[in-house]
Amino acid sequence: xxxxxxxxxxxxxxxxxxxxxxxxxxxxxxxxxxxxxxxxxxxxxxxxxxxxxxxxxxxxxxxxxxxxxxxxxxxxxxxxxxxxxxxxxxxxxxxxxxxxxxxxxxxxxxxxxxxxxxxxxxxxxxxxxxxxxxxxxxxxxxxxxxxxxxxxxxxxxxxxxxxxxxxxxxxxxxxxxxxxxxxxxxxxxxxxxxxxxxxxxxxxxxxxxxxxxxxxxxxxxxxxxxxxxxxxxxxxxxxxxxxxxxxxxxxxxxxxxxxxxxxxxxxxxxxxxxxxxxxxxxxxxxxxxxxxxxxxxxxxxxxx
Numbered sequence: 001x002x003x004x005x006x007x008x009x010x011x012x013x014x015x016x017x018x019x020x021x022x023x024x025x026x027x028x029x030x031x032x033x034x035x036x037x038x039x040x041x042x043x044x045x046x047x048x049x050x051x052x053x054x055x056x057x058x059x060x061x062x063x064x065x066x067x068x069x070x071x072x073x074x075x076x077x078x079x080x081x082x083x084x085x086x087x088x089x090x091x092x093x094x095x096x097x098x099x100x101x102x103x104x105x106x107x108x109x110x111x112x113x114x115x116x117x118x119x120x121x122x123x124x125x126x127x128x129x130x131x132x133x134x135x136x137x138x139x140x141x142x143x144x145x146x147x148x149x150x151x152x153x154x155x156x157x158x159x160x161x162x163x164x165x166x167x168x169x170x171x172x173x174x175x176x177x178x179x180x181x182x183x184x185x186x187x188x189x190x191x192x193x194x195x196x197x198x199x200x201x202x203x204x205x206x207x208x209x210x211x212x213x214x215x216x217x218x219x220x221x222x223x224x225x226x227x228x229x230x231x232x233x234x235x236x237x238x239x240x241x242x243x244x245x246x247x248x249x250x251x252x253x254x255x256x257x258x259x260x261x262x263x264x265x266x267x268x269x270x271x272x273x274x275x276x277x278x279x280x281x282x283x284x285x286x287x288x289x290x291x292x293x294x295x296x297x298x299x300x301x302x303x304x
Contacts, residue, residue: 059113
């Protein structure tokens with residue numbers, strides 16, 4: 001059966017790098033105790049990167065640099081968000097940006113291929129996956145905040161978002177770690193060649209996509225029906241397109257870039273870059289609909 005069948009990652013891992021995949025989930029299968037400790041050879045283009053002493057190599061310097069830039073830009077957006085004292089969803093947006101910063105820190109060691117031993121890389125990969133799930137959930141909750149069903153910035157609103165995101169982070173992180181390290185052996189029966197893990201496939205490939213789609217639907221309805229505006233939609237559509245382009249580079253074009261550059265780079269670098277641009281556009285969109293001159297919905301219902 002092909003690697004794109006449900007739960008199987010073999011083709012995804014192969015197309016995004018053979019020994020070092022720029023999909024963090026693929027790192028969980030490397031040297032897994034459930035597989036006898038052998039790092040898999042996916043059969044795709046090997047991302048060579050920069051060779052260091054001791055047989056080590058820095059697989060994806062471009063992604064590391066862009067991830068570092070993303071952290072700096074996100075920190076600046078955090079500061080700008082804090083200055084918008086009257087903005088709806090200010091604290092909730094800051095939660096989202098903090099989640100993205102955690103993702104980018106992990107990305108330095110997973111997508112970037114910073115030299116680490118197998119255990120440490122798998123731990124970072126598990127945190128990376130858990131952060132993606134939790135952060136996309138926070139983004140979806142940001143889409144609901146604009147409807148003012150609960151007062152934004154209150155202990156109840158922040159507590160619900162933070163508590164639910166923390167639960168998703170812990171649950172996803174545990175499943176990823178137990179899959180990688182086989183602590184309980186519960187997930188071993190899903191680790192059949194080619195690399196297969198139903199729970200991780202659902203959590204990593206499907207759940208974040210659902211959260212993102214719901215976010216864009218919520219925001220589109222808010223802007224077009226409640227605020228009766230069109231201009232902010234350009235920012236929202238731009239964010240969606242930039243994110244989609246990044247995913248195309250990661251899943252479709254990556255192997256061609258890797259082969260064409262003899263393993264110097266692959267699509268992971270471009271995925272990191274376009275995702276950063278998408279995050280910036282999401283922030284610009286949020287800032288554009290929280291200006292003082294926008295008509296805001298009455299408290300309790302967006303249709304009052």
